[in-house]
Amino acid sequence: MTETSQPESKRSLSDIQLSVLDLASIRQGGNAAEAFRNSMNLARKVDEWGFNRYWLAEHHSIPGVASSATSVLIGHIASGTSRIRVGSGGIMLPNHAPLVIAEQFGTLESLYPGRIDLGLGRAPGSDQKTSRALRRDIHSGQDFPELLAELRAYFKPDPDDHSRVKAVPGEGLSIPIWLLGSSDFSARLAGQLGLPFAFAGQFAPTYMLPALSLYRQSFRPSAVLDKPYAMVGVQVCAADTDEQAERLATSLYRRFLGLIRNQPTMTLPPVDSMDGYWTPQEKYLVESQLSTAIIGSPATVKAKLERFVELTEADELMILSDAYDQNDRIHSFEIIKNVWRGESK
Template sequence: MTKQSEKIPYSILELATVGEGFELIDVFNNSLKLAQEAEKLGYSRFWLAEHHNMISIASSATSVLIGHIAGGTKSIRVGSGGIMLPNHSPLLIAEQFGTLGSLYPKRIDLGLGRAPGTDQLTAQAIRSDRTQAVYNFPEEVGRIQKYFSKENRSSKVRATVAEGVDVPLYILGSSTDSAHLAARKGLPYVFASHFAPTHLFEALHIYYNNFEPSAYLEAPYTMACINVIAADTDAEAERISTSMLRLMVGVMTGLMDYLKAPIEMTPELRQISQDPAFQRMLKYAFVGSKETVGKRTQSFIEETGVNELMVVSHIYNQEERIKSFQIFSEIMKENQSEPQSISL
């Protein structure tokens, strides 16, 4: 990896959020349109997250959607943020991403996590031996690395479409466990601070202090995810953010619903947003004008020292969503000067 300069690459985490009244084909088309716009705006990556049994998220067939996005774009890197590996056979994931890597050379990323991306009952329906797979997560990551290696050609079990294909691996985490693994394997580390900020600094400390250089990475490389809703004014961004607030209420109460159209901020919603549990969950939700979001983003970069930012935005209206990402791109371009390679 080349030496880091002052500029921080910025990327998008997409959940293919389903808005109330939207057909799935509209959701998938909007994801592609956002990726195409992101490519023009200088975003480095467009990752899709694996979730299951959630009516508000349509990215469950993650590798299929990655192919849809990569096929409709030209240069932006497309990948998983992530594939929840204990839900899957490492062999099949290697075959899927090896195929994607050949179809879209040097554009596919494979982010791997160990969480279920769903409730426990659904997780059991996905893979009955999932508990054992979670325990074996480090070994299953190793199996994927083996399937992608050229040396695996002499093995009896092969992912022939993956051998020698350039698909970088990333370890995802929302606690400290995966930080140890990423450091030990010398892989890039991605933290889900957009919904689980509590252990962010502890996890980064573990990763930086225990990192072992590898054939994949010479020095530590970190990414952190933040929520961003940007608009022309703080008041307009606050109005747009009511969609996210109501969605998060559903997440916290177990009453999941579609992403709803924004409303004017109500006293009840404002009170909910000030609840300590809500504040902890959305500690890194930056809502406001370009100036407001810019200040909070710069502070986050300085405090964490991460190499790259990943942005997620739960915004109902497609035009407002694209505008938010446009504003964030302007923030990143104006606050930084030198380009940085993200080759791993």
């Protein structure tokens, strides 16, 4: 007689890791120096609160995003924190020679051993004109697997081959490599290579569940992982009440509205109502891109985060929470921390 198998118990928020994604956002009336101070301030807070990672994203030629020199900023944040892992979410590998990235992250790992992550994407993180300025030629991203293989090879020591190009520092160092994606390409590749996968749920909700499913179905155990490990990005705007959170979220709506209009903006102040700022069609497009965004009071955030974890089966959440005022941003993360630890009222 066999025992009836018991269903797996439902995971609580406290069962998974929470991490932070930062774009080093520049607000209207501010500048990059202020954005970097704000990033360091937030990084120190979430380090103290027990968050797992603090990742910075590569973007270029966007007025409101100061994280373009991503490796430099990673070193800055790592220097001002003590425990939290710091990394890229991500480095857009087709923008760079793989050797340069191996050397940069070899340097970071040598300076801050055991705390550096290398998240890689295949999108340009910019428009075509900026891509040409970065790379001088345009690739479709289809050569990403070859670029990735070249990069990974630089980290593997081969003492018998004296003629090969070496990454110094870099060779022989163990730096976790993640693949990032907003579609099926990197999901499948991460699965086939047995690498951890991070999905950009914060701006590509339509492809989120199919990509996560494909990653898990494609997964092959490797020397890196014996089972899939998926991190999912999510926008969160938390405040003391639902009404306050909705008002703060208008800064997020206005940023996405600028992207839809191909007019990227700095982080703009919140407004009482979006009426008059967008057309019905624009409202639909913005809300579609932000359909997974979690906006509300502690109780609302808790319920929606729990539902998000249940829906995605995420092993870790990468949270992006921005606000025009730094105090509102810190408070949002404090609410998230309290909800995560079961300390919310």
